Amino acid sequence: MFSFSDQNDLFARRCVWVNGPVIVGAGPSGLAVGACLKEQGIPCVVLERADCIASLWQKRTYDRLKLHLPKQFCQLPKLPFPQHFPEYPTKKQFIDYLESYANHFGIKPQFNESVESAKYDEACRLWRIKTVSVQGSVRSEIEYICQWIVVATGENAERVVPEIDGLGDFHGEIIHACEYKSGEKYSGKKVLVVGCGNSGMEVSLDLVNHNAKPSMVSRSSVHVLPREIFGRSTFELAMMMMKWLPVWIVDKILLLLTWFILGNTESYGLKRPSIGPLELKNTYGKTPVLDVGALEKIRAGDIEVVPGIKKFSKNMVELVNGEELAIDSVVLATGYCSNVPIWLKEAEFFSKAGYPKTPFPNGWKGNTGLYAVGFTKRGLSGASSDAMKIAQDISKVWKEDLKQKKQKVPTHRRCISTF
Structure with missing residues (x-):
C-alpha cells in the first residue's frame, strides 16, 4: 500500500487485486450472491456505501412494514427463515434474518465505500472499480481490480422525486416515503400522500391509525388485490394456477375473486388498468397493491382518494379536477430508481434507465465478466434465482482455472495506485 498525508487531510490511496468477484451492494441481492459463491468456495469482496447491510430496509422503510409475500417466497438461497417466524415477517424480523444470513456465510462487506466508477479495461481484460470512503478527516480512495463484477445495487437505489408545479413554494413539511417512519407526529394533521402503490397505501393506513387525515393521490391506474384469498396468499394461489393455466386466464380469475372480496375498487377512485395484474407485472414490472387494510379505511372515508395534482401553493394543493385542498404535510410515495448509470x-x-436490456429470465449475465442481480422486478425470489445462476457461471470458470493450474494469488494483493 502507498499513502501520503498533509496538514489538512489524511489521504490514502490503494490498489487492490481481488481474486474473485467484486459485488457492489450489500442488500439481499448482494448477500445472496455472496452466499452462493461461498458455497462454491469462491472468495469475493462486497462493497456497500452505507454503514450496514440492507440499508434500504434498515434506514429507509416505515416502522409498520411487513413482507407482503409469505416468507417461503422471500427467503434467500441456502438458508430458510426460522420456523418460528410468522408467515409475513416484520421489518425487524427480516433484518434479523439478513444479519444472521451474512454471519452464517461469513459475508463481511466493506462498509462506507461508495463506488464512484466501474469500467472494463480492454487492455488488461479486467474490471477497475474506484471507490471513495470518508471517515472523520480521513478520505480513502481504493481501486479494486478483478475479473468479475456483480451489480447488486438493485431497483430501489435512489428515491424518485417528481417535478410538480409549485412544490418548492409549499410551506409545510415535504418528505419522501423513505424518510417516513410513523404517523405518530402527524396526529390531527392533513397529509397528502402522493402515490397509491403499496407504499402509498400503507403510509395512508398508518396515518389513519395515528389519527391523521390523509388524502391519497391516485394519478394513474392501479390493481388492488387482497393479500389473501380463501385463507391462502394471493401470490401463492396465482403461482399455483400459472402451472396449469395461461397468464390471461389467471388474471381473469384473480380479478373475479377480487371483485367478490373487495368490491368495485373503481368506485373509490382507484381505476384499474386494462391489462391484468400478472400480465402488467411481467410486461412493465408494475407491482399490484396487496391490500392489508387500507381499502377498508377508504370505504369508511378515513382515507380520501384524490386525482392528480395540478400545482402546489403555500399551504394548499390544487388538483387536476379544480378542487383545492388545505394540507399540512406531503409524503411522496413516488418510488425508487436504479443508480447504475451514475457509476457503471x-x-x-x-440501459440508460439502469436496468438490463435483456428481459427476464436472461438479464443476469452480460459480457466481460459483468453480472446483474436484483433487477428482475420479481422481488426476492427473482434475485435468489439469479444469484444461484451467477455463482454457478463464475464457478465454471473458477474451476477451469484451477484445473489449468494457473498461478494462485491471495484474495487481496495491494499495489501502488494508478489513479
Missing part, C-alpha cells in the same frame, strides 16, 4: 461505465448490457 458500460452501455451495452445496461
Whole structure:
C-alpha cells in the first residue's frame, strides 16, 4: 500500500487485486450472491456505501412494514427463515434474518465505500472499480481490480422525486416515503400522500391509525388485490394456477375473486388498468397493491382518494379536477430508481434507465465478466434465482482455472495506485 498525508487531510490511496468477484451492494441481492459463491468456495469482496447491510430496509422503510409475500417466497438461497417466524415477517424480523444470513456465510462487506466508477479495461481484460470512503478527516480512495463484477445495487437505489408545479413554494413539511417512519407526529394533521402503490397505501393506513387525515393521490391506474384469498396468499394461489393455466386466464380469475372480496375498487377512485395484474407485472414490472387494510379505511372515508395534482401553493394543493385542498404535510410515495448509470461505465448490457436490456429470465449475465442481480422486478425470489445462476457461471470458470493450474494469488494483493 502507498499513502501520503498533509496538514489538512489524511489521504490514502490503494490498489487492490481481488481474486474473485467484486459485488457492489450489500442488500439481499448482494448477500445472496455472496452466499452462493461461498458455497462454491469462491472468495469475493462486497462493497456497500452505507454503514450496514440492507440499508434500504434498515434506514429507509416505515416502522409498520411487513413482507407482503409469505416468507417461503422471500427467503434467500441456502438458508430458510426460522420456523418460528410468522408467515409475513416484520421489518425487524427480516433484518434479523439478513444479519444472521451474512454471519452464517461469513459475508463481511466493506462498509462506507461508495463506488464512484466501474469500467472494463480492454487492455488488461479486467474490471477497475474506484471507490471513495470518508471517515472523520480521513478520505480513502481504493481501486479494486478483478475479473468479475456483480451489480447488486438493485431497483430501489435512489428515491424518485417528481417535478410538480409549485412544490418548492409549499410551506409545510415535504418528505419522501423513505424518510417516513410513523404517523405518530402527524396526529390531527392533513397529509397528502402522493402515490397509491403499496407504499402509498400503507403510509395512508398508518396515518389513519395515528389519527391523521390523509388524502391519497391516485394519478394513474392501479390493481388492488387482497393479500389473501380463501385463507391462502394471493401470490401463492396465482403461482399455483400459472402451472396449469395461461397468464390471461389467471388474471381473469384473480380479478373475479377480487371483485367478490373487495368490491368495485373503481368506485373509490382507484381505476384499474386494462391489462391484468400478472400480465402488467411481467410486461412493465408494475407491482399490484396487496391490500392489508387500507381499502377498508377508504370505504369508511378515513382515507380520501384524490386525482392528480395540478400545482402546489403555500399551504394548499390544487388538483387536476379544480378542487383545492388545505394540507399540512406531503409524503411522496413516488418510488425508487436504479443508480447504475451514475457509476457503471458500460452501455451495452445496461440501459440508460439502469436496468438490463435483456428481459427476464436472461438479464443476469452480460459480457466481460459483468453480472446483474436484483433487477428482475420479481422481488426476492427473482434475485435468489439469479444469484444461484451467477455463482454457478463464475464457478465454471473458477474451476477451469484451477484445473489449468494457473498461478494462485491471495484474495487481496495491494499495489501502488494508478489513479
